[in-house]
Amino acid sequence: MDRVPEVAVVGAGIVGLCTAYALAERGTTARVYESGVPGHGQSSGQSRIFRHAHDDARLVEFTRQGRAVWDEWADRLGAELISQDGVVALGGSVPGRLRILQDAGGIPVRTVDSAELHASMPLLADYQGPAMLDEGGGAIRTRAAVESLTDALGDSVVTDEVISLHPTGRGTVEVLSAVGRAGARSPGPPLPAQEVTPP
Template identity: 85%
Template structure:
């Protein structure tokens, strides 16, 4: 009998791509399944925020380690993957998050006054409340990351929809796809909205909460600033609590989203079909108040699914059953290289990190 390939990875969003790439680093044979174009599901869009600030010190440390992996892979892939312009955060959560960051250590973070805030975030309206700067954060170059990883993986990426993944009676894992039936030593499922469905096939009930999300992109008025930070606004000073924003490469466009999402029924339908439109309108009003440096008419709209866990909007976990690993959570783009390495280690028999097990509730505020 021919040697069974080592690992199947299901889902070629950023977590799946990073897991497969980390397996290649370990010289493991891997096949990455994706039903569509890599990175065009929950990982879609041109920009995301890399930030260290979280309410759980364990997750801050996980993120700090992840920043080093982003830098290492940028060197290997020959591309800028995270900008150097930092992240500014506004609002009453700033002092406590700054304390947690400083307790963990190893990150250049500090409180800033309105003068430095204006220099770092020239698009922002006047603001006098609590603010901090995470100099180690920045805008993730999402398309560059997706394309670089997919290119490095080459023909290990196959365009097939996975229908089922399950253990066999002889200790392997079988993957049934639209075009075939293959066996592997193990499998890692990071299929976003479809992860919970595939997990049910092996008797796991993941507490994943699906929702829909809106992100709008605006043109910068006038010449693009040479330097502009990402933004997290929890202040409420401009009418919204829970806003994030990140520049496109070149700083000529800025993507703005509200943290609020629209919940969906179990069958994926909306209880209120107009709720996404309302979030669009609220984001436009916020930009007109908070970001006068932007043209208030959006130039791009992104509507996508998100999946979150009940203990935190930043929560993540990995479930394990019969040699199959299921990863789930929200705001995972920034965590993907570090999470990918952890998943790769688990898949080749090194054991799953305890903080990633569901009982650890990684991300829960302490």
């Protein structure tokens, strides 16, 4: 890295990489410490579900904002980061969540009758309960996202194990790693949730 990092991010899983990339977009340099291969810890696997349906309208709004960021990054990085096939939700929570999504507006969601459900998902041929399709949902392409973000961050991602973090009392934090010591700016007041919540 050419510049001394302002922020140390511990872990190059999907959350750490998204955090570092979002910081870089805002002009803040970060160093991402990863003791192994990026994305091979808790973020291992091919995909995770992205859905808008929640019981709290605030979470629905966060997911709407998150989806917009994912789509922007997909364009910039040239990779599909969320599949376009939607997400089906089943069960007793569907009517309430459907109302919340419809009240929020702007999220393509609809009920699915049993005939459509059975035609598209034969394993659910015996299911007779409420169902909806979140057309804006899909599978987060975790492997593609990790690889694209790691490539975009370049040498900001370092193979190194963080042993401890210590505030210095001078507005910085000392990062003790297997390779040595480094400094990073001490975090200021927290940012609004929509700016620190990774997509």
